[in-house]
Amino acid sequence: MSYLEYVVRNGIIVFLLFAICRINSHAQIMGKEIITNQATPIRIPFDYDNGFIAVKVRIEKLPLTFLLDSGAEHLILFKKVYADLLDLEYDKKIELVGADLDQVVNAFISRNVSFQLDNTKEVKRDIIVLEEDFLNIEELTGQAIDGIIGTRFLRGLITQIDFKRESILLYENAAQIKNLDKYKKLDTEFFSNKIFIKSKIINDTQDTVSTNLLLDTGSAIPLLINTDSDSMLKLPEINMRGNLGRGLGGAIEGYLSRISQLDMGQDYVFDNLISSFQKIENDSLSQWTTPRHGLIGNPILSRFNLIIDYVNNAVYLKAKKKYNSDIYYNLSGLTLFAFGPELNNYYIKSVTEGSPADKAGLREKDILKRIGIMPASLYNLSQIYRKLSKKSGKKVKLVIERDGKKIKKTIYVDSLLDKKKSVFKP
Numbered sequence: 001m002s003y004l005e006y007v008v009r010n011g012i013i014v015f016l017l018f019a020i021c022r023i024n025s026h027a028q029i030m031g032k033e034i035i036t037n038q039a040t041p042i043r044i045p046f047d048y049d050n051g052f053i054a055v056k057v058r059i060e061k062l063p064l065t066f067l068l069d070s071g072a073e074h075l076i077l078f079k080k081v082y083a084d085l086l087d088l089e090y091d092k093k094i095e096l097v098g099a100d101l102d103q104v105v106n107a108f109i110s111r112n113v114s115f116q117l118d119n120t121k122e123v124k125r126d127i128i129v130l131e132e133d134f135l136n137i138e139e140l141t142g143q144a145i146d147g148i149i150g151t152r153f154l155r156g157l158i159t160q161i162d163f164k165r166e167s168i169l170l171y172e173n174a175a176q177i178k179n180l181d182k183y184k185k186l187d188t189e190f191f192s193n194k195i196f197i198k199s200k201i202i203n204d205t206q207d208t209v210s211t212n213l214l215l216d217t218g219s220a221i222p223l224l225i226n227t228d229s230d231s232m233l234k235l236p237e238i239n240m241r242g243n244l245g246r247g248l249g250g251a252i253e254g255y256l257s258r259i260s261q262l263d264m265g266q267d268y269v270f271d272n273l274i275s276s277f278q279k280i281e282n283d284s285l286s287q288w289t290t291p292r293h294g295l296i297g298n299p300i301l302s303r304f305n306l307i308i309d310y311v312n313n314a315v316y317l318k319a320k321k322k323y324n325s326d327i328y329y330n331l332s333g334l335t336l337f338a339f340g341p342e343l344n345n346y347y348i349k350s351v352t353e354g355s356p357a358d359k360a361g362l363r364e365k366d367i368l369k370r371i372g373i374m375p376a377s378l379y380n381l382s383q384i385y386r387k388l389s390k391k392s393g394k395k396v397k398l399v400i401e402r403d404g405k406k407i408k409k410t411i412y413v414d415s416l417l418d419k420k421k422s423v424f425k426p
Contacts, residue, residue, distance in 0.1 A: 032156045032172060034120040041160075041176055044117050044168040050382035051220025051298045052141065053161070055149065055168070058116045059127070060086045064146040068161075068168070069218025070308070071295065072150035073193050075115065076128045078137065079146055080108075083129045088113060090129070106131040115153075120170070125153065139349075142338040142381035148218060151193040151310070158309045161217065163302040164320070174309065183307060183316035184266040188215070190313040197296060197315070201225070202261040204236035211293035215308075215315065219297030222327050223262060223275040229293040235277045240333075240416045242276075242352055254278040256329065258417055262300075268317065270300065270324045274417070299327050331413045332388040332396070333357040336368065336381060344377040346384065348400075360411045362400065369406060370399035392418065 035042055046068065047054040053068040062082060066075075077083060090108035108129045116122040127147075137145040158171040171177055187198040189212065196212040203209060209232045213223075225233050239257040255277045262270045303323035307316040333355020336346045346368040351357050368376045371387060379387075387396055388411070396411045 034117070034123050034153075035157070035170060035172055042119050042170040044119060044170065046166050046168060048163055048166050048298075048302070049143070049380070050141070050385065051302075052145075053168075053217055053298070054143070054145065056118055057147075057149070058114075058122075060088075060114045062086060065144055066147045066149045067145055067218055069148040069216070070151055070195060071214055071216035071218045072148050073152050074128050074150045075125055075147065075153060076130070076150070077147040078130050078133045078135055080129050080131055080133070082146065083108075083110060083127075088127075088129070094128075105134055138343055139337040139339065142343050144343070151195075154308075155193060155310050158307065158311055161301075161306040161308075163298075163305075173311065177307065180307075180316065183305070183318045184268075186315045186317060187265050188313075188315045193310075195308065195315060196292065197264055199265065199296075200261075200263040201233065201259055201293075202263075203232055203234070203259055204238075204257075206260060207232045209233055209293075213293060214295040215301070216295040216297050217301065219295055220299065221276050221295070221297045222299040223259070223273055223294065223296060225259070225275055225277050225294040226292065227277050227279050233293060238417060239277070240352065240355070242335075256417060262296075264296070264317075266317070268304075268319060268323070270327075274327055274329050328386075328389040330385050330388050331356065331392065331415055332411050333416075334362065334388060334411075336384060338381055342377075344380070346376055346381070355416060356411045356414050360409045362398075362409055362411075363402065365402075367401040368398060369401050372397055388413070 044055065046056075054065050055068055057064050057066045059077070059082070062085070064077075064082065088110040091111045092109045094107050094109065095104050108131065110127050110129055112124040113127045114122055115125045115127070154170070158174060158177065160169040160171065160177065162169065174180060189196045189198065195215040197215055199211050199213050201209045201211050209230055211230070211233075227233055227235055235255050236257040236259070239255045242254060242256050257275060257277060259273050259275050260271070262273050262275075264270075304317040304319050309315070333352035334348055334357045335350040337349045339345050339347060348357075348362060348364055348366045348368070350364055351362055368384075370376055371379060371384065376384070392413055392415045394413045396413060398409045398411065400407055400409055
């Protein structure tokens, strides 16, 4: 089985094209056995920070942190050192092929591993273990992330994600859900344990395109559009080049721009929406039986109370107030990585050419020391990016370290996407 999995943080995507054999789960009863009391829903707390759902888990009693990722199917452990520490046995070695179809890394399948979420029963699951943690998620997130929970783990249950209360509720049946009549059911299609929302996109030339968009709780990007998936889903003239992420073969280039409208159905509409554009080869897209045009991530999903019914293959939304207000994005042109024992030191990974950060004279490998009058170490990545997402016309004062010397810099925040012409021509 081949599929794309997205692991995303701070608008930075790591693409994996997993060319792996299907995990044989004939001995596993999925989903319902994790419920400890079938009469009431199970509540699982999570941390929602900078667009990701981080859940505490235990593998063979070892406490770790995984991302809840509806764009993935399996349980994946990034750090083999933990598997070795627990003396996990490997049943099979597999190859993971990068999105560039060139670089290959190895992984292993470990069978019947003890796995548990808060307030649930301990169950046995098969887990994919990466031979090498090439993702280095800590740099992107500023916190330790040890793996992902895919949709197969929750199959047979109804999952409610409450972003405001930062909790997941697990139900055995829909009759347990309070006020379900206040939710609106979306037009969706379930394929290979993944969910596609049937949506309409109005592009910058006012053409309407019918799309299938992956519902992806593992994505911190509002909307990602695969430009090769439809002839009318082209990159708008006004755009900004950016480093969308890092794959097995290195940096993955992409663009930021705006679409005129995203219509998710049931009158849920977003106008002038900030979107990411990425070219993915048609032969990769053709591996999906369901045509796929992109994904909808947590910056949009978090504007709703979300229910995913894996029993009846249905999705329900209840909108928050002002759900379709502007979604802010990093206006500086900086990509920051965290480092250090506490992951509270930051260096500049990349600077977008022509961006406010570029004009301020910031460079790759500069170390961020202060933001305003405060040490940078007092902020997490999410807080720093929020400061860099201010409205145009604001300024952000920084102190950076370069070649052992401290230098003052001022970024004058300016939206490159609101200019009359593009910074780049693709």
